[in-house]
Amino acid sequence: xxxxxxxxxxxxxxxxxxxxxxxxxxxxxxxSEAEPxxxxxxxxxxxxxLGIAWWSSASQIAVRMLQGFQESEGSADERAMLDTRLRxxxxxxxxxxxxxTAFRLVHAEGDRLPGLIVDRxxxxxxVWLVVQTLCQATDxxxxxxxxxxxxxxxxxGVLARNDPKVRLLEGLDLRVDVxxxxxxxxxxxxxxxxxxxxxxxxxxxxxxxxxxxxxxxxAAGYARGRVLDAFAYHGGFALAMARRAETVLAxxxxxxAVAVLRDNAARNGATNVEGRxxxxxxxxxxxxxxxxxxxxxxxxxxxxxxxRAAVDRAAAAYKExxxxxxxxxxxxxxxLTCSCSHHVDEALFLAIxxxxxxxxxxxxxxxxxxxxxRDHPVLLGVPETSYLKCLVLRRTG
Numbered sequence: 001x002x003x004x005x006x007x008x009x010x011x012x013x014x015x016x017x018x019x020x021x022x023x024x025x026x027x028x029x030x031x032s033e034a035e036p037x038x039x040x041x042x043x044x045x046x047x048x049x050l051g052i053a054w055w056s057s058a059s060q061i062a063v064r065m066l067q068g069f070q071e072s073e074g075s076a077d078e079r080a081m082l083d084t085r086l087r088x089x090x091x092x093x094x095x096x097x098x099x100x101t102a103f104r105l106v107h108a109e110g111d112r113l114p115g116l117i118v119d120r121x122x123x124x125x126x127v128w129l130v131v132q133t134l135c136q137a138t139d140x141x142x143x144x145x146x147x148x149x150x151x152x153x154x155x156x157g158v159l160a161r162n163d164p165k166v167r168l169l170e171g172l173d174l175r176v177d178v179x180x181x182x183x184x185x186x187x188x189x190x191x192x193x194x195x196x197x198x199x200x201x202x203x204x205x206x207x208x209x210x211x212x213x214x215x216x217x218x219a220a221g222y223a224r225g226r227v228l229d230a231f232a233y234h235g236g237f238a239l240a241m242a243r244r245a246e247t248v249l250a251x252x253x254x255x256x257a258v259a260v261l262r263d264n265a266a267r268n269g270a271t272n273v274e275g276r277x278x279x280x281x282x283x284x285x286x287x288x289x290x291x292x293x294x295x296x297x298x299x300x301x302x303x304x305x306x307x308r309a310a311v312d313r314a315a316a317a318y319k320e321x322x323x324x325x326x327x328x329x330x331x332x333x334x335x336l337t338c339s340c341s342h343h344v345d346e347a348l349f350l351a352i353x354x355x356x357x358x359x360x361x362x363x364x365x366x367x368x369x370x371x372x373x374r375d376h377p378v379l380l381g382v383p384e385t386s387y388l389k390c391l392v393l394r395r396t397g
Contacts, residue, residue, distance in 0.1 A: 004041045005034035007055060007063060014044045017051075017065065020381030022109060024053075024063035032062075036171070037140035039066075039078050054114065054137030058171035064114040064135065079144070085113050086148055093120075096374055099217075102189040102198065103375045104210050105153075108134070110377035110385045115139075118149065119206040121189050121198060122156070128183055129158045130206035136170050146179050157181030161206050176201055188267075192217050194239045195267050197260065209236065211372035212300065215336070215390045216240040218370060222334040222392065225295030228287075230280045230321065235261040235273065237298045237336075242270040245296065250275050251283050281317075284324035295333040297325045305341035314341055315352055322356035326364070326395065334367070335393045342387040349389050368392035 009017070013028030024042070034040045034055040042050040042063060051068040066081065089111040093103060106118035115135030121128045129149055133139040139162070146158050158180035167174060186199050191213055198207040216236050223241035232238050232250035234257060242248050242265070250273055252258050258277045265273040276283070280301070299321050304314035322337055329335055339349050346369070357364045370390035371378065378386040 004052065005032070005038050005055070006043060007032045007034055007040045007053070008043050008045060008047075009050070009063065010045065013063075014050065017042075017068065022053075022065035022068075022114065022379075022382065023061050024065075026060050026062040029062050037136035039137075054135065056136045056170055059135065059169050061135075064109075064137070066112070066114075082113070082141075082145075083148060085111060086145075086152060089113070089118075090152055092377075093375055098213075098375060100189070100191050100213055102191065102196075102208055102210060103213065103373070105129070105375075107376045107385075109382055110379050112379070113138075116145065117206070118145075119210060120153070120155075121187055121200065121207060123190075125156070126187075127153065127155045128187065128200065129153065129155045130161045130200055131158060131179070132161055132164060132206065134162075134164060134166055134170070136172065139167075139170070139172050142179070150180055155181065157183040159183045159200055161200070191236060192220075192240065193243070194236070194264075196234060196236070196239075196264055197267065199260075204233065209233065211340075211376045211388050212236055212338070212390075214373040215338070215370055218368070218390075218392070219296075219298055219336050220244060222336065223296045225330070225333070226293070227296040227298075228294040228325075228328065229298045229300075230284065230325070231299065231301045232261060232275070233257050233300075235264045235275070237300060238273050238275075239264060239268055239270055241296065241298070242268070242273050245272065248273045249294075251278050251280050253277065253279050281320065281324075284321060284328070288324055288327050292328060293330045294328055295330050297329055297333070297335045299325055299335070299337040301338070303341040304339075305343040308343050311343050311348075314344055315348065318344065318349065318352045319356045319359075322353050323360050326357055326360040326362040329362070329395045331395055331397055333395050335364070335395070336390060337393065338388065338390045340388050342384055344389075345383070346389050349391070353391060353393070362395050363397040364393045364395050366391060367394050 008030040010028045013024040036057040053065045101123040115138040117132035200207040220240040223244040227245040227248040229238040229250040232252040238250035261275040372388035
């Protein structure tokens with residue numbers, strides 16, 4: 001068997017792994033002889049093998065398991081294992097029949113490739129990949145991942161979009177590099193029937209919020225009358241709903257995002273969409289004071305809780321926007337309210353919305369619970385991979 005560096009974890013760490021969670025925190029590491037990004041053997045304090053993992057010398061997530069105690073460590077040739085998981089992820093996406101030309105190919109732990117994100121933009125012979133290596137191990141193997149992705153997908157170019165601040169927790173720098181072929185400044189993609197212009201270098205995430213794609217389509221089915229899209233960004237929800245709405249007011253605080261939204265509306269012939277630059281909290285209050293009413297409202301704010309310490313403040317912010325939205329919602333209308341804060345779980349989010357409804361003196365029923373798109377799979381036992389909540393509510397009185 002190949003000799004690998006050893007990492008010994010505490011009983012608490014062992015219990016966590018046996019529960020199915022693939023992370024060991026630094027506080028549960030008893031000893032390590034590994035270098036940053038090493039493939040390591042993980043042992044209990046009694047020297048019982050627990051599997052193999054990637055090691056981080058900087059992050060509080062010190063160990064990211066690749067194979068557990070229930071799997072055969074002897075067969076763990078790293079390159080073969082990673083190749084198999086890459087191919088499996090690609091085959092899975094091919095089987096989803098995604099109605100878009102922008103979607104996720106690899107979703108980190110959800111595809112058992114921790115710390116690796118790969119998004120695909122484009123169609124036919126003009127496909128580009130955007131890669132993020134978010135931990136020491138994947139960053140160390142970036143060139144190898146790119147080689148295999150080029151072999152498997154034949155893209156025109158690959159962009160390493162390594163500017164998320166989470167990399168700083170791994171002791172990694174922030175940078176954006178073309179690592180294969182050519183990547184244009186902007187490209188056009190299709191999200192269902194909607195055409196969107198994408199800036200792969202500067203846009204949020206890897207260019208677009210791909211995890212809301214299926215919720216855009218769901219929102220289109222509920223849209224009617226006057227529609228309000230709050231925190232609209234580049235208009236994914238607004239443009240999906242415009243085909244069935246009388247008018248759509250899309251509110252976004254970023255001047256540059258509103259400019260892109262308006263351009264996207266023009267590209268799609270959506271003359272009934274108004275892009276308005278404003279602070280959403282202030283705009284909701286002003287709309288309420290003016291007596292405005294909407295038959296359909298979408299709330300898709302950024303993550304209000306980046307960590308556990310921010311949960312109380314985030315809960316207050318979620319309650320505020322949902323309270324205002326429910327006061328603006330006409331009886332019989334639908335509210336689609338979202339949270340992408342992992343630390344605000346669904347139970348808490350439901351409780352926040354229920355409290356907002358009580359304060360708004362609004363009777364509401366829960367019509368549908370939705371998650372992130374299917375190309376962002378959830379690994380059971382790892383709640384961090386289930387982060388996006390989308391509740392569809394109807395006001396009955």
